[in-house]
Amino acid sequence: MERQSIGSLVKILSETMGQRVNRDCKGFNLTMQQMRILHFLKGREGKQETSQKEIQDHLRIAHPTVVSILRLMESKGFIEISVSDRDKRMKIVTLTGQEESFVKEVIRGGQEMEKRLIRGFSQEEQETLRNYLRRMYENITEEE
Numbered sequence: 001m002e003r004q005s006i007g008s009l010v011k012i013l014s015e016t017m018g019q020r021v022n023r024d025c026k027g028f029n030l031t032m033q034q035m036r037i038l039h040f041l042k043g044r045e046g047k048q049e050t051s052q053k054e055i056q057d058h059l060r061i062a063h064p065t066v067v068s069i070l071r072l073m074e075s076k077g078f079i080e081i082s083v084s085d086r087d088k089r090m091k092i093v094t095l096t097g098q099e100e101s102f103v104k105e106v107i108r109g110g111q112e113m114e115k116r117l118i119r120g121f122s123q124e125e126q127e128t129l130r131n132y133l134r135r136m137y138e139n140i141t142e143e144e
Contacts, residue, residue: 010136017113024109028102033059034073035106041079041095042103049084052091 004012021032030038040058044050056066070093073079077098084090118126 006136017117021109021113025106028106029076030073030078031069033061033069034078035110037069037073037093038078038095038099038103039107039110041093042099042107045095049092050094051084052081052093055093 018032021035025031025035028035036059037055040055041050052066052070055070056063059066061069070079070081074081077096080094080096082092082094084092118129121129
């Protein structure tokens with residue numbers, strides 16, 4: 001096997017993970033991005049309102065993309081989107097409860113994916129890998 005660039009290996013890993021998660025989520029009629037949004041909302045449930053902008057920032061996706069994903073999720077009945085009472089420019093996203101039946105299974109699936117990714121890595125190797133990945137992300141996002 002030829003020596004592949006680090007960038008292409010990261011891309012292949014990301015795409016493979018996405019395909020696997022999308023396959024696993026198909027039974028729930030959701031994509032990986034939609035599952036990530038549900039997971040984010042579930043983690044904040046009962047704590048505070050969650051704005052569309054917070055979801056956008058958390059997932060690091062463009063405004064038009066998050067709008068499109070959220071509209072689709074709303075049409076499927078998973079979320080409700082409303083205007084903030086405090087700031088009419090802000091959209092608030094809330095769960096409808098429809099996700100209750102499967103959210104634990106989804107979280108468990110994410111934990112299983114993580115276990116598979118790090119299988120055979122020591123704690124020290126896992127921490128080193130996290131640091132390397134963070135540094136790579138910082139390198140690619142820093143201004144030149």
